[in-house]
Amino acid sequence: MTYTCPVCGFDELDEPAYNEFNDPSFEICSCCRFQFGDDDDVEIEEGLFMQREETHAMYRQAWIAKGTPIFMPEYYPKQFQLDGAVTKEHLIEQLKNIRIFEDQ
Template identity: 45%
Template sequence: MDDVAYYENGDASFELCSCCGFQFGVDDDVEIEDGIFLSRSEAHDLYRANWLKDGAKIFSGYAFERGQAKGEPLARTVLESQLQNLQVIRKNQTQK
């Protein structure tokens, strides 16, 4: 991303993730019941789970190596690296 997801004061940057298309400040504002919202981390987890379930398709190809185009599934090695960086999975979980 060109900008941070959230500034030090907690405000969202409205930046778009070129990988999954998540927009900080928009997609993390999930109302589950009248006036009740998911926390940011819950919204991130939900969005990520749905993105993975839908095939982990690339939102914007400009940020990826040649051969990785918009709408195609993200290369497994890149996906694993990103999930490790987010601490969603540990390195030894990806080796199968």
Template identity: 40%
Template sequence: MCLVCGYKGLEEPPYDALGNSSFEICSCCGFQFGLDDEDRDYSKEELYKSYREDWIKDGSKPFSESFPNHLIDLNGSLKTPVLHEQLKNLEMIP
């Protein structure tokens, strides 16, 4: 699961048991583990939160053209229930 947007479609976990990054790019939010989380001035959680807030502010549009169309609204953003479900995956919405 993506630790930024809650999307469960990652091909592998963002980090292995030793903490090594997968370098996978989330097809939903576009976050790349091992690249976008390398700012040593902030914790990973702070980086995830900042990236998530920017992604939502920019319309929560899927990063990949191969993202499932049935999850996308006519305006190109994630459908609201889909976004809420993904945020629930992160325990951000009760």
């Protein structure tokens, strides 16, 4: 069984990003490089942390702006790669896994 990255929609994670107790897996997504339990631990000011969904959206936006580089291309389907990045066509399909770019 595989799981979906809530940041980029890649559906080949070995573990769920967060378990039933909402604890992070600390797995690093081989597509977008987001590490659950580390990259989502953003302190806005002392003792006040950004919501996970906000960190996911912020990281996703920055990853897309960088051109969707694939962190570990050897673990990502070659037919959906172009010059070390996710192809635009597949990115749209992948983001549908997390309800972004859903068909209208």
